[in-house]
Amino acid sequence: MRTLVNDEKKRVTIYNVAKEAGVSLATVSRVINDSDVVREDTKKKVQEAIIKLGYKPNAVAQGLALKKTTSISLVIPDSSFTYIGKVINGLLDVAKIYKYNITLHTSTSGVNEMHEIIDNVIKNRADGLILYNDAFSPQELQTLSDYHIPMVYLGTRFSNDMICSVFINYYEPVHDMVADYLNRGIEDIVIIDDRKNPSSVEQMVKATEDAFKEQGKTFDGLIRIPDSYHSSYDFLTRYFSSHKHQLIITYRDSQAIAVLNTCSENGIKIPEETELVCVKDSRYTEMVRPQISSFVTPSYDAGALAMRIMTKMLNGDKITDKEFELNTLYKPRSTTK
Amino acid sequence: MRTLVNDEKKRVTIYNVAKEAGVSLATVSRVINDSDVVREDTKKKVQEAIIKLGYKPNAVAQGLALKKTTSISLVIPDSSFTYIGKVINGLLDVAKIYKYNITLHTSTSGVNEMHEIIDNVIKNRADGLILYNDAFSPQELQTLSDYHIPMVYLGTRFSNDMICSVFINYYEPVHDMVADYLNRGIEDIVIIDDRKNPSSVEQMVKATEDAFKEQGKTFDGLIRIPDSYHSSYDFLTRYFSSHKHQLIITYRDSQAIAVLNTCSENGIKIPEETELVCVKDSRYTEMVRPQISSFVTPSYDAGALAMRIMTKMLNGDKITDKEFELNTLYKPRSTTK
DNA sequence: CTGAAAGCGCTAACAC
DNA sequence: GTGTTAGCGCTTTCAG
Secondary structure, three states: OOOOOOOOOOOOOHHHHHHHHOOOHHHHHHHHOOOOOOOHHHHHHHHHHHHHHOOOOOHHHHHHHHOOOOEEEEEEEOOOHHHHHHHHHHHHHHHHHOOOEEEEEEEOOOHHHHHHHHHHHHHOOOOEEEEEOOOOOHHHHHHHHOOOOOEEEEEOOOOOOOEEEEEEOOHHHHHHHHHHHHHOOOOOEEEEOOOOOHHHHHHHHHHHHHHHHHOOOOOOOEEOOOOOOOOHHHHHHHHOOOOOOOEEEEOOHHHHHHHHHHHHHOOOOOOOOOEEEEEEOOHHHOOOOOOOEEEEOOHHHHHHHHHHHHHHHHHOOOOOOOEEEEOOEEEOOOOOO | OOOOOOOOOOOOOHHHHHHHHOOOHHHHHHHHOOOOOOOHHHHHHHHHHHHHHOOOOOHHHHHHHHOOOOEEEEEEEOOOHHHHHHHHHHHHHHHHHOOOEEEEEEEOOOHHHHHHHHHHHHHOOOOEEEEEOOOOOHHHHHHHHHHOOOEEEEEOOOOOOOEEEEEEOOHHHHHHHHHHHHHOOOOOEEEEOOOOOHHHHHHHHHHHHHHHHHOOOOOOOEEOOOOOOOOHHHHHHHHOOOOOOOEEEEOOHHHHHHHHHHHHHOOOOOOOOOEEEEEEOOHHHOOOOOOOEEEEOOHHHHHHHHHHHHHHHHHOOOOOOOEEEEOOEEEOOOOOO
């Protein structure tokens, strides 16, 4: 019975090539890895045989023999694709250069699920693990490193024997921005919480608190989304129909857009009456009207850098600096004066 | 010298387990695959040894022995993450159920690059290939199937020995919508071309042409983005500052948003003077104001279905139907009357 | 029901 | 330079 399954059309093996070229497998192995010195003419013979037979080295067998798979696992929170697209592109582009494969995993429930995922990573003998997440604590990361697999963490500052990190420091830029507002006498500032990005929000809050403190004031404008709202969008549209502030700071674009819409529906003029800053930039912050002021970050570079670091770790290169901070640039648009 | 690299902390092998449990590897193999009948008590012994040693089967070795890797490759156009997020989630969720791994590839330049990617797929002995793309012609797909690897194509209707497809048929819904407009005397209809989604646009155009034809009219409202514009957004803002139509149909959300913005900037009222439909729905079509009418499609399901079909193919299950059409639902919002 | 042994395709000493 | 051989960790006949 004919099925759709790979009809066992035997793939050609290194052995076939050896025979075709009239050499031993060792020699074939040598030319495909161009290790050692193989005489020019035998090398050529082998290469011809390879082409003639359409031979493709079996990475699985190589993986077994070498005890490494040249594949690395990428774990991202599910439903974060809008943001993470560019990161992945960066990752993938440099992975391609170094001939690494990326296998994709998503996690919903934080670290618990991570152990399960790492199990999988171990089973599949991935060489390393790249973690994109904004919600892991140092302790949690520490436990992960017990697995002894090289990791790079795209999130917050952290590092140890097995883990390097790439992160964006929002502290400085937010601090400076808030300080600037305070200097101009604008003090009614609120930050919208974002449960999906706790550590970014934490930075934003800390930065704001400090800026207030430096002026002898105290900040208590963190607006939390009640657990009863599974969508922060819903909450925000409700909240802002009856509250008004001078400056609203959000992390995610969808939250900023929610604010935009609600204000507009309630006749609150942006930026005249209320200013709005969305910390995390996205395609949509500049697509909507008015365009939303935000901090532009080099997402592609973050991905590329993470992957580059990973290859270094895997090479056994000595890594002097294990924590990589990326810069962000404030881009005022139309939601601020 | 201590490096970050996996310090060869020898992973425990099936052999260690066998020794610990006082049985042969064959037996261990049997219990981990719970194939054959193993006596209850020896099974238990083995399982205890497995737990005690923290043994995790090496998927690479299994892959070599079994000649299958339980991993499938996913190829998507780069920078399509906004749309494809849900699809990937669907894919990943059912992949997890069947214990398949997904390795990720992106392609920019269409089919040429595909051959390169498939090379990689072969090297890595992925069991199958899932292709998300809106730009492959039947001929191109046909060449791909020469590689004899099971594929499911998320794009347009197509199938043969090695390929199944999952697709959304926009013909009917667009046809009906256009016919409806024509019936109401609205004939000044344009469709914005989208080079990244040629086959969807083709469907939209065909549907519209047919609807016109049925009324004894001819449609020639396809607006192409000149090659000189690398961003259709730029072109659209320019074009619509000096053109006005009764109904504008776009495929992508960003195009629709461009139209929205430009019309607003030029004082053209939507939907009063111009109506706007964005065929492909996204988070943002309902986030912007006015919310954009569009066709809602079950993206998550598309991904899940694709993966499910893949597992069937890989199982050698007889597949009677190889082409799966998904429904789409017209969701009128605020850009249409 | 369980063990011995061959083999999956390739790499890496070690000889020649 | 090139061939021989012993693994890499697991599955699977084939005996027992």
